[in-house]
Amino acid sequence: MTNKNTPNIKTTTCYMCACRCGINVHLKDGRVKYIEGNPDHPVNKGVLCAKGSAGIMQQYSPARLTSPLKRVGPRGSGEFEEISWDEAMDIAEGKLRTVREKDPKRLAFFTGRDQSQALTGWFSAKFGTHNYAAHGGFCSVNMAAAGLYTIGGSFWEFGEPDWHNTKYFMMFGVAEDHDSNPIKKGIGTIKSRKGTKYISVNPVQTGYAAIADEWLGIRPGTDGLLIGALIAELLKAEKIDWQFLIRYTNSPWLVIDKPGAASHGLFVRDDTGKAQCFDVLENKITTMQVGKSKPALVGEYTLDDGTKAVPAFQHILKEFLSDKYELATVEKETGIAAKDIERIAAEMAEVAFSEEITIDMEWTDSYGNKHDKVVGRPVSFHAMRGIAAHKNGFETCRMLHMLQMLLGAIDGPGSFKYKPPFPRPTPPHKKMAKASAEPMESLALEPLGFPAGPEDLAVDENGEPTRLDKAFSWEYPLAIHGMMHMALHNAWAGDPYKIDVLMMYMANMAWNSSMNVENAIKYMTDKDPDTDEYKIPYIIYSDAFYSETVPYADLILPDTTYLERWDAISMLDRPIGTAEAAADSIRQPVIEPDRDVRPFQDVVLDLGARLGLPGMVDEDGQPLYPNGYEDYLTGHERAPGVGPLSGWRGEDGESHGKGAPNPNQLQKYIDNGCYWEYELKPEEQYNRFANQAYLETATKMGWMGAPEPIVLNVYNEMLQKFHLAAEGHGDHVPPDHAKERIKKYFNPVPTWYPVQEHVDNNSKEYPLSALTQRPAHMYHSWGGQNAWLRQLTSRNYLYVNSNWAKSKLIDDLDWVWVKSPHGEVKVQVKFMDGLNEGTVWTWNAIGKRRGSWALDENSPEFKQAFLLNHVISENLSTDEGEVRSNSDPVTGQGAWFDTRVKIERAEDQSDDITSPLFDPVKAHTKYNRPEILRYGFDKDMSFDQHERSLGTNKESAE
Amino acid sequence: MTCLPEKTDKKLGLLIDLNICVGCHACAVSCKEWNTSGITGPMEDLKPYGDDPSGVWYNRIHSYEFKKEDEVDRTVYFPKSCLHCEDAPCVTVCPTGASLKRSEDGIVLVNPDVCIGCKLCSWACPYGAREYDTSAGVMQKCTLCVDKIYDESIEEERRVPTCVSTCPAGARHFGDFADPQSNVSKLAAENDARDLFPEMETKPVNQYLPPQKRVKEADKKLEQKVSTVKDALLKWASLDFSG
Amino acid sequence: MHPALSVIIFTTFSGMGYGLFIWLCGSLLMGDKIDDQSIIMATTLSTILVSIGLIASTLHLGHPERAWRAFSQWRTSWLSREGIMAILTFGPMVFIGGVTYLELGFENLIAPMAVLGILGPIVTIFTTSMIYASLKAIPAWHNVWVKIGYQVYALSSGGVAYIMVAGWLHYMMVTAILVAALVVKIITWIYIDKHRGQYKREDALGLPDFGKAKPFEPAHSQKNYLQREMGYNLSPKKRALMRWLALGCGFVIPAILLYIGFPVALFIALICLGGMMAERWLFFAEAEHVVRLYYDKDTV
């Protein structure tokens, strides 16, 4: 089998991005020779992207950090002293201990692109701070939250179209996604068979959109209108999967209609809490029993006490048949022709209802009904940041799920399918800490979780935020991934309070993951005039490379590369897997570090042990995981029988999912190619929200608490509870300043609204939407140090629509100023036709800060390349003069793609240099940077010998 | 030997599907990675960390925007490597015999031990498939991963060029165009496969499947059963939707 | 094409050398009275010019020490043939020069050698021209005018050199050839100007039926070998300037100076050589390789 490790080939998991592909690393003389996709691996099945193949050049990057560093110059100067690990750990321990003794929340721990959130979140809980988050808050939390609160799963990497069977595939706003290779494989699959249509909805026609059968160059931020219009078309034509709605969604559930009352908009329930419907055969209100009830979907019904109630579905009808989604309006706002919308709705309906896929298969639903077949509506969708990274993203994502539910196109053959451990209850039963712990105490709950109502928010007695980033407050109640993009600002402003130590891991916060670079730098370098101390007093950072953020930290804990350490891609965090199988995986060290670095996970566990944190030390205060992460991966139990890795548990290594720790577990993984895969039985693969066999398996495996069906929410009662709270009902009422917003943005049925920048006083002056896209061959900033990848793209341009540009007398390759209310940046433009007229865009994170990444001072990355982050902002002021985070009002998602700009041709066209060009940070590299790189291996044979040795019949042929 | 073989036993080559390529550069980087340690490597990088990074690549991904009156504009990604031409001008111009086309499988190679680096072959190739290694002073080019496709220590189905096995979208196919039953011959026959630059009369072995044309679609519209909320409420009231 | 000094020197110097030798041999065959001194000077100079040319040509090789390998592929390669012919052609040169210098006599061999001395260079020049003219990928070279041109420019520049070493005997003929060469050059330019745009990007991509293609993202953001080697950008202004320079120095001025009998022939020869170098610079700079269609040019 290909999985086998040999002395010269080691299996592990790629980490040139977060897609988590399996790789076989070929070694020669202890150096990496070739990295190929592992053909057996569930994620990539043998393929590898450009980044993965360039792993060699990341491994040997001269920008690698080589030892712990202590800042000696001012922040941002890049002046450091090399120190020993002992000293570094002593400093870190001392800083953290002081905080923990005083007030644990004054440590804020923010992590970025790492895959160790199960560890880092747990560490924070044990430390006692709930000021912990990872990057999801500015990344695509709208997608995650909308999905989890609606259908118990989401796009992102947590679900996928049934690539093999779908006949109609529509993708919204995806350039790359975390499921990078699976999506490419999937699109390739549908493109290589006849009869599947693929539509891309994206303002820009590149990458995936380039090969779509149809491209809809939508105006950014208006997808919700398009989806709403499609829904309206389907409703009007009665092209709705009524049965799906009745069985699996809460469409027939009766909703109290009593405006002003505390129960208004809540479901009618019986004494045991069971939802009620109106049964048209029995002609009365009864308990909804799937398979037995004949519920009405419209109508007004009177409860015993005289209260009126309507089926939830009626609210859907009202929303989507309203004027808002009228074709003429939608055409004007989205730029997509009404007749195209009509046609697409017709095509979609045709596929869903005339080309359904039926598989003969016995299965039983959670309500006891037996079925002899599975019916699929082969219309599938996928979406990512293009619809998520807007201030109306939560609603847009919910609308997309609405469309799926109406079509009955969820988890059936040919439609969107969950990847285990999804679906989960809506929302998942995991609550988060509402406040930090007392000094020297730990938190009982982890910092992140899923509020199920106003009572779960992380607010104090005045309703004000308890978290530094204000996640889970009345301002951003469902900020389930935290709001990392507000951490620096809030810590600097002391709003809601000051902190003592900021710890960051694998996040380039001084550059491309800040929403505004100048601001981020200011927050980190501003001093308190009274004390002459930095406003953010102490910054500890772990990076593996000399990134832009390193110079701003006080203590640098240098990490290993992904080929040098253990890692777990855990079911507790962001597992891998496919629609058919659950899976998780590990990284094993395949080469030895050649410098004084330590895996950050080891450092975290070491710090925890030094601080004596529960779970990290035994009764005697001795470290529980003396060998670090390796020990933790097999030894740690999150709950009895549940650990970081799901495969080969139990003493004998025969248990999967749950089981006692197995000391040989890692070897089992290695022997299997560094991953574990658990394939679901065919009858467990569909309708998993109500598939009893699946739900039982999921419970047994530890993915669910109990095998209870998950009702899909066309109508979200929980959001209504927030709405009611804002009207003053209940025990948990928002402070006055938050009331209007909650009322406006918390609605049980998704609804579209325009984002602020499209309608506020600035909207006329700044008429263009400015977007970024990820290049397939770069991972944010960290691809730029890569000798091979940077040859592909070492500078970026601003792409502008040719027609638009010509009308403004801007020529191809002109230098222009891109201006927004938040800043300006000088860039070179390039013409493009496949681009929405009101949109400009560029590749993300190509521009670099001079001095960083061990690149030459005159590199194109510094001088011609640029970041759009100079014109974005994490804060916006409204027309009313209020300053608010530039984030979705429900989830706190950073709204990168709402950015609006204007463009002016630069006076000076001659100097060929971008602006702003910050002062260089002091360069830092311990490696030589060759003028000519000849990476390869001495061949032991001449060409002739080699060629003749290939087993061909060359000689005889001649 | 720079005489072209009259006929090669096989015609090994690539079929690249422009209808599927998303321009991700995976094939190009994987090519570099395999071949830099391969039979004709290393593949140099000039100023790898400097102000003007460039280097030898056997495969490069171009892209174009196409515009046509009656069709919808489209972006096309265009990977390009050596086409292992049957009438390879790069071979016949070579004064040293370093450039050769193998009679058994048609692979065009450069023998770096013989090449004098006159660069003439790179002038002769209409496709820009030849790459000069300045530090070794020899010409380089796509080897069709000859040192991979015949390597018996590799599982048989993985014995294909690295650009093919790595392509995430599955846009690249490898096979014998001389065999009408091969996967590539069949795909080519079924799909209007194209020669690049037929005017150059090089008879390329590699073939390209064209992108799909984006024709404007005929209007279609669902028949409306209800048009307003009121209609719907009336029509759907007390209907049994449960089937 | 990138106009590399080495190839410019190669073709101009060897062209002049061969031309000079052809004139000498023709002159000998016609029975002109040329003193031994002039014969020696002419053969020496042509040998030197050709050698400079050949040495220059090896300078742009990656492996000059392997240059000997270049003689092996005469069956297909014009470069190989050129190499062999160049070596063979040294035969008559060395013979005629050597015999004259060493006063060895061999009177009856001089005439056959002179015939070879005419044929050899003509064939050699032809092989040189074919190195370029055989390249379909460079339409500006792949035409008969290149083959004709190489011969006449060798004769015209060689003629001027001949006058410099052997006197003014045939100056009207040289002048006439200069004028003829001028005409050939002008026709060549008209020809290539007319045929520029013969090939389109859409042909290169094999997608002529998809409308107009324009480059979107380059394969890599900085220039690569192909662009450096084949991607020379000649501005119309520079083209015009260089054309005037080539015409003037290569043909017109030498012709006029010869015609009026300008006394310093060395000066005329130098001007002519300079003009030929300008001409050859243009030969490269103007030649658009079809690979540019994949990069930056719409048509070639």
Ligand SMILES: Nc1nc2c(c(=O)[nH]1)N[C@H]1C(S)=C(S)[C@@H](COP(=O)(O)OP(=O)(O)OC[C@H]3O[C@@H](n4cnc5c(=O)[nH]c(N)nc54)[C@H](O)[C@@H]3O)O[C@H]1N2
């Ligand atoms: N190669 C590579 N892969 C990566 C990454 C990387 O850096 N490089 N980063 C990873 C990370 S952290 C993330 S979050 C994911 C993100 O993966 P994606 O969600 O694919 O991220 P973006 O590149 O931001 O692409 C957003 C897309 O949405 C489009 N878009 C913008 N606004 C709108 C709109 O209003 N409507 C519609 N319909 N489309 C719109 C943009 O044109 C763009 O194509 O990728 C991950 N994968």
Ligand SMILES: Nc1nc2c(c(=O)[nH]1)N[C@H]1C(S)=C(S)[C@@H](COP(=O)(O)OP(=O)(O)OC[C@H]3O[C@@H](n4cnc5c(=O)[nH]c(N)nc54)[C@H](O)[C@@H]3O)O[C@H]1N2
């Ligand atoms: N304009 C604009 N800005 C954006 C976005 C956008 O669409 N447009 N997208 C946003 C999104 S979704 C995201 S996720 C962020 C991503 O932005 P970041 O989270 O900043 O991601 P990266 O730039 O990939 O790098 C993070 C850091 O990790 C370091 N690193 C790499 N490998 C290792 C390792 O093994 N160990 C350690 N300790 N460190 C390592 C790198 O050197 C780098 O400094 O960008 C955001 N910024």
Ligand code: SF4
């Ligand atoms: S998508 Fe590419 S970089 Fe990301 S894990 Fe997979 S191979 Fe590695």
Ligand code: SF4
């Ligand atoms: S790997 Fe495949 S999809 Fe990517 S550029 Fe190459 S051919 Fe295109």
Ligand code: SF4
């Ligand atoms: S593509 Fe170019 S290098 Fe390859 S065989 Fe054809 S002419 Fe030769």
Ligand code: SF4
């Ligand atoms: S560069 Fe090498 S392979 Fe090319 S023609 Fe010259 S000798 Fe032959």
Ligand code: SF4
């Ligand atoms: S066949 Fe091999 S050498 Fe040729 S382009 Fe593909 S990977 Fe590169």
Ligand SMILES: [Mo]
């Ligand atoms: Mo992200």
